Amino acid sequence: MNHSYSWARAVPAALLALGTLPALAVAAPMMPAPSVSIVSPAAGATVTDAAIPVTLETKNFKVECANSGKTATAPAQGHIHAMLDGMDMEHMTNMYCSDHFTISGQGLKPGKHTLSVVLATDAHVMDSLPAMVSFDYEPSQQPAALPAPLTGTPHISIISPKNGATVGRTFDVKVAVSDFDLSCDLEGKPDVAGYGHIHIFATQSGETTQKPAAPLAAMMKTPAGMEMGKGLMHDTGMSMNEMQMMLTTSMPGMLGMPCTTTIPVDLSQWRGGQAKILVMLANNDHMPTPNVAPAAISVHLK
């Protein structure tokens, strides 16, 4: 599991230089490459809402979360990763299932900020070049500040379904969380002890066992893609290894990053039979909360 998270630390802040990327030519040999652009905030715009409204335009890509976590799905579908003031998992405010969403301003200081978005496959592999804007955050009402750290020993367990239960394809996972405050508003913000959210995974033979496709890494093997890769390395200062890691890292089975103790799970696009559900606590930067054991159950999907 740790491997899945390693890119968060591996991707340098130099990726902030990615503002130059959309100028790079991207041409996939067979089908038109998925792409994303940021409609609002417009570059340089002043945002006065406390929660930042984001509107994107995607091309050649179906935005959906019904298949999130699966590793063998269509290459041109999935969700959106959005990041504030960085281009790595540490700064990810959430994964989004729509091209319109808001990002909480909690903990953000007024002034210049950057928003980056990238398309992700259902297996959470990068599926487009990133798009980035900088904007001026001047909220008319100040958002909440970061909370004070908590002390205690966080813990998570699954209350229902019971291990081994037979469930429908759509069911609630109820968890008990102690000594830990769940907050979606803090996702991608600086870590605060005792705060974070949940990562929930489903794994199932045939749905999460195939090696996830890495469309951009595959594209890098074409002449146009090689040029793109060179440009990417030049613009970001990334090494070949760092770029490879960024383009191929996946999170098989990840359904989402919720912040409630009742988590609706929709596996209606999955198979009947055995599936494993795993929940873990994550810090605001999405690293697993240290010293907290994940909880897991097996269920039988009707």
Ligand SMILES: [Cu+2]
């Ligand atoms: Cu997370």
